[in-house]
Amino acid sequence: MSFLLWFALQFSQFTVFLYFLAINTVYTVLIVLAMRDIIRHAYLTTSRVARRQLAGEFYYKPVSVIVPAYNEAAVIAQSVKALTNLHYPEFEIIVINDGSTDDTLARLKEDFSLVSSKKPVRLQVPHEAIRAIFKSADYPNLIVIDKENGGKADAINAGINVSSYPIFCSIDADSILEPDAILKSSKLFLEDDELIATGGIIRILNGCRIQDGSVVEIGLPGSFIEAMQVLEYTRAFLSGRTGWNALKSLLIISGAFGVFRKDMVVAVNGYRKTIGEDMDLVMRLHRHCKDNAIPYKILFVPDPVCWTQAPFSMKMLLKQRNRWHRGMIDALLSNRGMILNRKYGATSLVGISYFVFVEFLGPLIELFGYVSIPILYFLGMLNTQFMVMLILMAVFWGISINVAAVFLDTYNFRRYKKTSDILRLCLLSAAEFFGYRQIMLLERLRATLSFRETAWGTQDRQVFKQ
Amino acid sequence: MAKILIIDDDETIHLICRAYFTKAGHTVETAFDGPEGLEKAAAFNPDILLLDINMPKMSGFDVAKQLKETEKTKHIPIFMMTSLKQASNIQRGYGLGIEEYITKPANVEHLKLRIEKFLEKKK
């Protein structure tokens, strides 16, 4: 047995073990930080205090709600109608029909009595040509843009150019915003001049009961795939985002619900035409502010909530995860100047490093770990007892993190009524490690390997809702 | 004597108003939010409606607008009862066609008398 091979295998085992320790420690730290934050937040935001804050809406900044839509004929009317009911003193809704091939625009014209508008548009950020702008006769604050297809990022840029207000909120066409979500997130911009972007919690709509465009009862969806996603989102948002927030490393403000100050986004030339446009924008905002020594804050607040549809078939889910992973790689690549760069402080050293080493390299290392087991076994080098113990430790540690995230959820005023739902979530916390995680892993690897080959341009048309 | 419907998300208001008004001989119905309130308004057909503004699902202004736009309920006089005192809100309320804008904290005894006087005048 050549020394080199032996050394390589030993080293790889060591790396896998280290990686496993690191990743679980990171998650544990995040959850502990999140726990502290959320409990304190719950203490100080009793329903009475919350009510006082909502009263007296005298001083506010108007908000533009930007909704890019591509082939959303089925849901668009309902979503826009729900948006008109938002509790906010002054806002506009801008729906962008990104060259849909179905009758999205026709539905909008019909349901909202659209008439042509000659509103002058300031070209502040780049996007594909706008064909026409419409205004609704029934809802004076609803504007619809019809433009050439260019992708979600492009559509939002068009929305930015047409919008009149200093703050904008970008949401997906099939999401449901809670009526006071805009109020709660825009309030933060009034309170702090340095704030440039915030994100709220995204929760999964599947399994919940909706009435009149708002969620009235929260339930866990029946299917395994959908319920697993609920668990993932809970972990990502309640522990992940809050924790990163505390470390000043918030890197993703989900494309499904983000609120931004328009002037800063215009200063970085809007969204870039890419797959992972949300992460890319936030990274560029961090970079722009640090480069120009502009004091700034990007925050996540657990208060405002947006409900979104999760894919319910494995095929759709894999496509979505593939897209997310490629988006992340693309964002990291084009902002690679920020990797391990002292100049960008904690954002780079902690936040971006996490994405590079855990989210990007992680799947490779993990796969390597799995693959090395049979190899070592056949070489007679496998330390079976150690391997089994290691796996058990990984699984149980992971389960405890998942359950902790579910626990944090109870502090959020939006709890599952049924105990059976909670029990199912706990069961799923364990089930994640026996199949689901590995399938996601393989998809992410596929995304990594095929990154160079896929011309993302042709992917664009499927980029929205799958 | 009179049928009064109260739409407010605070249960304490329901309890206290109900107690005072039933003692004076009126019938009282209560609702916790906009949708429930609209349903009860159509079903109960009150002589007068007390409406709060700050409510979770639908704001009082939206409720008032819907009430005035529905055939079955547009004749019901509305008293808005709220802690919001800003001129813009008062204007908006009257613009929607409400009868009276009462700011909280309000004196329950006076409120009861005002309601009774208003109903007397209507007859």
Place this chain on the structure above:
Amino acid sequence: MFDFITESRNFYDYITLAVLLLVFFNTFEILFLLYNKARVERSERKRQNLKRLASTALITATNAAELLPKPATEDEYAAYSEAVASVLDSFEGEIADRAAALITQLGIDAHYRRLARHRTWYKRGNAVDILASFRLKANKEFFLAIFRSETSSEVKYRIIYGLSRLVRDHGDILVLARLLSSLPYLTAKYTEDIFYNVITALKAAGREEEFGLFMRDTMHDESVLKMVKRDCLAACSAAVCEKGRATLLGYYAAFPGEPEILIASLRALAGIGDFSQLPAALKHPDWRVRLAALKFSHLCCTDMLPEVRAMLHDPNYHVRLNAALAFARSGDAGRAVLRAEESSDDRFAAAAAAYALSQEAL
């Protein structure tokens, strides 16, 4: 290197121990989760019931304290305070007096005063919040006392909020303003709320002019932040301070270079029907002041049309659009002006005019 570690006996013992600990921890975690859910739901139900009981007792009995169980747990105190706060927020008169009496009789006030000196800052903050909601005049001295010894800013802001509801006169407002200035500026909403409370409290006592006096005195006070002055003006607007016209005009004149104060003054003046400053404001160098003035111009007078027409050629996008829209709302004369501008050499003005005309056709 690795083998060395993994070969040793103790290593396996440690790992096995770790795994067993994790299994145990997981089981405990899940059970705790279920228990916590049940506990939280049960305590919520109990709270609701106690609140209902308290409200009913307040209605039926003059001495409600006799009918109600003395609070023992934190939840019970919270339930009582919520019920009382609801009553005090919505009602005045006899029932409010009973509610206020209930707090002292059941020792709730004393309980939260004690809690306001707790070790943990957010528990202190919570206690101060609750005490503030009682609006007991007796707490004024208490608030001032704990402010002096308080270390956390978050709690101090809450103490000031509590004090703002207990203001009686000119002197009290000054004390409050000084306390406020000793802290970093929090937010516009907070400061406006503080002064809104102050004005409301004064109005209730029939002493609205005290606030006007306060504003006049602080106009040139350097130690009071400009943002605080702006928020006072906003509070004036919200509370419709009719007696403050002269002061508002004074503020407008005193801060020509501060757009935020100018806008707040214009708004407050518009609220009481005074549009005398609009013509000058329409020509102000800062676009936000011009825009604010423009938004009120259609309420004012028609002889400002020539000035507004010049604003169609304003360098700022928002001003142009709003000027065009103002014309569109001004009847036939206004629309005639727009039609003339549609063929102007200035293409921005032309676009704005075309847009405004198309809007009005809706």
